[in-house]
Amino acid sequence: MGLTIFAILALTGCKSLDSVRSKQPVDTGVTNKNVNEFSACVSSTWARNGTSVTSLPLENGISILVPQAMGGYDVVLDVTGNDAGSSYVLYERIPALTSALYEETVKLCR
Known part of the structure; x- marks a missing residue:
């Protein structure tokens, strides 16, 4: 029974994540920082401001997620490595x- 509930919650979370990613991005860009440096800057700043932050691995990167109270996610930042950072x-x-805090933090951490 517990495994079934976990599977349902996992699938719901994935669907919600895909739903957020299907929207027009509010910002895209590059940084000379590597994935770990950039994602640590962003996630620690969001967390210091009282935001609950979680993460998931991506191929060649990480996804930083801000969960919403009712399930799913309010903010998703996908960071992938490249030759320049x-x-x-x-x-x-x-x-x-x-909140504008999310976009401002990404720009400050670049």
């Missing part, structure tokens, strides 16, 4: 209702 894509579930 990292590339990133920032998504927000509802940009008009999302």
Whole structure:
């Protein structure tokens, strides 16, 4: 029974993650920092501001996630490594209702 509930929750989370990623990104860019440096800067800054932050591995990178209270995610930052450092894509579930802190932090950490 517990495994079934876990599987349902995992699938729901993936669907919600895909839903956020299907929206137009609010910011994309590159940084000369590697994946670990850039993602650590962003996630620690978000966490210091009281935001709950989690992460998932990506092929050649990491996804930094801000979960919403009812399940799913409000903010998703996908960071992947490249020869010059990292590339990133920032998504927000509802940009008009999302704090500017997320986008500002990404720009400051570049």
